[in-house]
Amino acid sequence: MTAQERRFEPGEAPDAAEALAMDEALLTELEPEAGRLYDRHARVAQEWFPHEFIPYRLGRDFDKEPWTPDQPRLTGVAQTAFEIGLLTEDNLPSYHRLIHGMFGKGDGAWINWVGRWTAEEGRHAIVLRDYLTVTRNIDPILIERGRMAQLQQGYDHDSPSTLRGLAYVAFQELATRIAHRNTGRYSNDPVADKIMVRIAADENLHMVFYRDILGAALQIQPSAAVRAIVEEVLAFEMPGAGIPNFVRKATQIAKAGIYDLRVHRDEVLMPILKHWRIFELEGLDGAAEEARKRLVEHLEKLDVAAKKFEERLVASNVPRIASAG
């Protein structure tokens, strides 16, 4: 615990003006660490080119030979998972607006990170769309109409604080890494798998940046950070939640083992929570202790729900993969 952190009792929270002042102070205090993590990211991130991943030899003109439903090699859940993956990546303008609003302060490391992150994310929709279009694995009219609907609707996950925003993106980047990686494996297509391995490597580095900057915030404001992390775990929703028929599609994706409650709890929430040593932190204020109890209860409930889901699946004969993480 550092001297500047104010302690809160359960049920007590800072008012809006105080919360804003805490955010500004925190972003300023974290800026040197953001700079260090940005430099580390720039050293390890590999440059890559979407065009090198696309089998252009398979391409045919759509005006001469329109898309028909018998053309895709990917079918069923594999197709659905690619559609959700692409539409999620397509919504980058909304994510950029939110990330810029939360962290894009000043003219130093934070804004550099926001720019770099946005540019890297842009590649994901490019490579996915090119792959799906050239291979005819999804109706190109459907994905373009989906993109239009998705972008016009936008995406809102305005976090009430910097700490909550950082917690969300840390979990979300890892969730996306695993969903993409498992989508590639499920597809049974070496080209698709290679693309998804490449995207997943980006998402992993994004997760590592956010995880570690929030790790630094935990040193500065441990109680506030724990409260924010718990609130985000309890409220977590995938960024694709606004896609039409998302619930039905997400259920198919879960049944296929691409992203289900077990993956969410054991491969997304737990590794990051353990990395932050959330369960071992000492000296937290009353409100953070109370939040941590709710977190433990929530993780137990998720475990029970995941077991029930797995038991129900035994009876069905949906093809399923074991997550590669």
Ligand SMILES: [Fe+2]
């Ligand atoms: Fe991405």
Ligand SMILES: [Fe+2]
């Ligand atoms: Fe990412």
